[in-house]
Amino acid sequence: MxxxxxxxxxxxxxxxxxxxxxxxxxxxxxxxxxxxxxxxxxxxxxxxxxxxxxxxxxxxxxxxxxxxxxxxxxxxxxxxxxxxxxxxxxxxxxxxxxxxLTETTADLTFALLMMTARRMEEASQFLRQGQWKTWSPMLLAGQDVYGATIGIIGMGRIGEAVAKRAKGFDMKIIYHNRTRKFEIEERLGAQYRTFEELLEESDFVCILTPSTPETQNLIGKTELERMKPTAILINTARGGIVNEDDLYSALMDQKIYAAGLDVFSEEPLSPQHPLLTLANCVALPHIGSATxxxxxxxxxxxxxxxxxxxxxxxxxxxxxxxxxxxx
CATH class of the missing domain: 3.40.50.720 (NAD(P)-binding Rossmann-like Domain)
Known part of the structure; x- marks a missing residue:
């Protein structure tokens, strides 16, 4: 039977x-x-x-x-x-x-990083809405990816795959993990940092840690205030790791430059969610593994x-x- x-x-x-x-x-x-x-x-x-x-x-x-x-x-x-x-x-x-899904999610993570850095979604809407009238020196100017510092929180399989992509862009790779990954440090030139040091040094903070009781609200007001005003936050891990109310405030007040999010505390995300009103927030419907x-x-x-x-x-x-x- x-x-x-x-x-x-x-x-x-x-x-x-x-x-x-x-x-x-x-x-x-x-x-x-x-x-x-x-x-x-x-x-x-x-x-x-x-x-x-x-x-x-x-x-x-x-x-x-x-x-x-x-x-x-x-x-x-x-x-x-x-x-x-x-x-x-x-x-x-x-x-x-x-x-x-390691490589596929790493691709999406890096895509979000580039979209937010170069304001791609904002630029696409600018074009589609008929606002493009002429070339201008600082029109839709974003942040450089090449040579920037990427901070990876959670150096597991996906974290390592993102680090490999960052190496191709000649980025400085720093990371925080529960345990140090000496082999990855040697092979990819990654440097270990405390959590606080990573937040302070990174141009891009990529969250790739599992969702656990310890990582709930890992990134909130205090952590966002440690980041550079030109820094970009990327989360393709799980919702709940980032306090979305605090992130909204940080983006509104220009405490950080932008955010790219594929995951949220409640999914599906309401179309009325405040984060969706912000030009400096790229939001996707949990498509990290969607190939x-x-x-x-x-x-x-x-x-x-x-x-x-x-x-x-x-x-x-x-x-x-x-x-x-x-x-």
Missing amino acids: KPKIFITRQIPEDILAMLQETCEVKLWSEADVPVPRDVLEQEIRDVEGLYCLLTESIDDSLLAQAKNLRIVSNMAVGYNNINVEAATRRKILVTNTPGV VKTRREMARLAAVNLVTFLQGKTPPHCVNPSVLEGV
């Missing part, structure tokens, strides 16, 4: 077919609409496997209703949408999809994690491997 699984969003047909070979599959049918909570609560009661996205809150109360659930396969690197402690307590394995190749590979890896475990084997990527002890 095939194990039952529930998939919370439409996925590529070939990957769905792979799951259907070994599992009895139910699928939320609306492609771009998150599964309603009441539907998720109903579907999770019977299944052994849940294939989900960051849009689903897999909290303690939901897991309490899952009588047969053995695995939650998250199609993402992060898993702050899942109460891992509650899952572990119930002997439910949590898996994720690291590695496959066809990368999203397909994320979907495939999430499926592999799920099927591998339900077949009695160890999945490639386990968030709480202690669940496997004695299995």
